[in-house]
Amino acid sequence: MAATEAILTMENIDKTFPGVHALDHVHFDVRSGEVHALMGENGAGKSTLMKVLTGIYSKDSGTITYEGKEVEYHNTREAQDAGIVIVHQELNMVGDLTVAQNIFIGREFMKGFRIDDKKMIEESRKLFEELKIDINPRDKMSDLTVGKQQMCEIAKAISHQAKVIIFDEPSAALTEKEIEDLFLIIRDLRAKGLAIVYISHRMDEIKVITDRVTVMRDGGYVGTLITKDCTKDDIINMMVGRVIYEEPKTESHVPKDAPVVLKVEHLNAGRMVQDVSFELRKGEILGFSGLMGAGRTETARALFGADPKTGGDIYVNGEKVTINSPQDAVKHGIGYLSEDRKRFGIVVQKTITENSTLASMENYMNGPFIDKAAEKEVTEKYIKELSTKTPGADQLVVNLSGGNQQKVVIAKWLVRNCDILIFDEPTRGIDVGAKNEIYKLMNRLTAEGKSIIMISSEMTEILRMSDRIVIMCEGKKTGELDISEATQEKIMTKATRDIS
């Protein structure tokens, strides 16, 4: 493979934003017929590099050589036309249009003045056949699962006659099964001679799917490795300069006689939550495992009162409680950290202080007025305790990294003195270093007597953090395992029980 010429070479790419040296003479190349991973913590410059490549940003210096010629694109359209396409982490699909309409958006086939929908559907069908994907081009985009939407995005990329496809964290929102499908497609594309750039945080995937790995750190180029010749730790060391992986939990840290703080019986809420019962004990991390669409988030939202319930009883500290709204849940000391921080968790354009006290304003009032001094004091206390990296309490949350934003949400519930915390995908979109900090924090919280429900799609996370694991599949609870007996295989079997 080393013999093949690189189809795309980026050399000495330099880019400075006001106050930030975003790319410092970075080198990157990718060959036809290889999958090349681009890794680094959030803010390492991966996305910036790809944005320079596809013309979203212009470079300050350096050269890009594509198919033997020096090129410079001024926008994504030009890059696309040349055959360089990005499959974005956040899908750029119009939910209300059909699959076919989405794939050919901006370059619709015309029949006179009329859009030729028939031809678009036909062409989409051909694309899907080529990729061996089972999607009906007439379906509305918003009706598809995230995984299927991603497949459409790939199909769209390929329909551009792409020679280089860049996957920007494609697996972030996918289930294990969908990731497997994605890998089949990627291998297929590789076999067809396409050059693939694969950006991801997930170490396991890198080992499975990529041929080479280039690591970036703080806008600089660290090095390139042949994937099969290196270990996870090699890569992680390059990324953060320290070894940080921790072993999975082998046994529960919860004493046998720990009291039950939350008991949920026969919870029902539509198709996605059917007769779900479980118990959460003091100081426990209860992992919720399952595939995307198994109903875990829906269970949490119903429990929290964010979505209406159709039945079921909830007991907090042995007492039966009524939870019909998030307000009720918070009153009973339950806090919810959403999987989608930006949409549900934080008010990004506001300061850390405003976010931290959002759920407990009434404790920071002086008569009818907000006691800003007290507010600031408690915020600073939690900034210190959670070691949130920020220049100050009045920093806008939008300027924090994903991990630090998550800490602000945690602070919000700690300020509210919540004893039961529901972490929904606590480390999604958070880089390796910060992930570890969140894990440590969760362990510390449980050691202090808080109880945590952790919903996670990452098997390693489930096995590493949970004391007990509830497995769900298609809206039903299909199993419960103590950590001492849990294995990936056992969990997977239960998570896919009803899927043929």
Place this chain on the structure above:
Amino acid sequence: MTKKKSILADQRVIVCLVIAALVIIYFIFSPEFRQYSSILSMLDFSYYDILMAIGVTFPLITAGVDLSIGTGMVCYALIAGRLIRDFNLPVVLAMLLCVLMGCVVGFANGFLIGVMNLPPFLATLCTCMITRGIGSMIMATPWPTNKQPGGWFHSIFKLTFGTGRSATKIPIGFVLVVLLVILMEFVLNHTKFGRYTIAIGSNKEAVILSGINVKFYHVMAYVICGCFAGLAAVAYAAVVPTIQPGTGAGLELDAIGGVFVGGVSARGGYGSVLGTLAGVMVIVLLKTGLPYVGLQANWQQIITGMVLIGAVMIDVAKRRRMAKEQ
């Protein structure tokens, strides 16, 4: 953060510069404008705009809008005027009634939007039509004029403190309006209601999931807006000679435009009442000032439109810069 603040301050500074520039231009080119009485009469016609604008700042910050304040204002003034003339309602009660009616319509708007989840544009368009319809049914009813019994309420908005030469007189209305601006600015920044109003505009879902009674605060934003539309009704009755039934549509647009000029984000989540005051003053200066320099009133609309584009572009540029920094 310090950088952010300077940008936000910029827009208000820019608006103040625009005000200063307009005043200077008028001063240079119009001898009439230099008379204190001209300034007073200009201020007279600014009060109802400012009051409406203070109110509508709140829905706009929640990323909503209230289109019913213009027709609402006229409708309340008509009803109260009719009651004064034909039923001998004391003027003070009539004024309270205006505010009350404003709150009721505001509550209706808030209920439709915050509880029934109607889009704000649609919900308030409906109440706009309804209040205009009700307003049309009332006969033209002048409130008592200054010299008639009960005409004292004009004093609040039209008379001035102080005696002697006119230059030492301070318009009471302006003092009152400025006090209300300061009060509401304080409410916006230092109370739960204000904080939640801003948070709702910034990310409603996150506020709901923080266990806050979002419906209540969302409705309250519209009640406050309606309340100020009621106050505006009194100010309007105080300065116009007669209130025509079925009018008022379009008056809200001056107020809403002023709020945007004053720096409230077109997508909600940021704003200040002080900015609103400055923004409305620009609109008022354009509306009542251009004739002094010999420009037809038509030009006012055109220039106002352009100023608004400028203001919104500042907001857009600000967002773009923020997105880039991220």
